[in-house]
Amino acid sequence: MTPKELALRHPQLYHITEPGAWSSIKKNGLLSTRCLLELFEIDNLQRIIIEAKPRLLPIPLEHPEHGRIIINDNLPLNEQVLANCLNDNLTPADWLRMLNTRVFFWASKEGLNRLLGARLNRNRPREIIVVDTLSLAEAHAPRIEFCPINSGSTLRKAARRGLNTFTNMLLYSFEDWSKLRGRHDRILEITVQDHVIDIAQHTLEVLQTANNSL
Helix, strand or coil: CCHHHHHHHCCEEEEEECCCCHHHHHHHCEECHHHHHHHCCCCHHHHHHHHHCCCCCCEEEEECCCEEEEECCCCCCCHHHHHCCECCCCCHHHHHHHHCCEEEEECCHHHHHHHHHCCCCCCCCEEEEEEEHHHHHHHHHHHEEEECCCCCCCCCCCCCECCCCCEECCCCCHHHHHHHHCCCCCCCEEEEECEECCHHHHEEEEEEECCCCC
């Protein structure tokens, strides 16, 4: 899929973060959890816990140069349920490490609003970074993937997932991707490997929300 084809389907993308996070993100870029842990010089033992285990609470990190940030919890991921829906002999720790190497965007406002309206997020203040898809895709296409499920949740009927859940956008057209999956899937998430250092150049606006919709 070319950047233009992706942008025609999803002209804007949405990243959810904590209120006040934009100033740090604008300075350091939008970083995966793994890249954040490296930037904040977190020791190996704490990194293993943060990267490979479910986070039941948000985790604040502080650094003398980079200030204070919060790594989000991943309460929607139940470790036992996750173990039962993984393919390719992956373990829950494997899957969590995979998630923690990626930056995530919702591909539509509908998906974003479902997350904001979920019981765990309802009335929780959030900061929403709205991104121009074409600008982002033209700059970072080799590291962009799309995903047909909420990869960070096992609530309700948990979708199966594995090494083929994330697909590089340059490998297939949308039609060929759908045929390979054998179903009429939609793109739910857009991810970028590791980081988007120049996120400010692709950002259209940053919104604050304290309710269950944008």
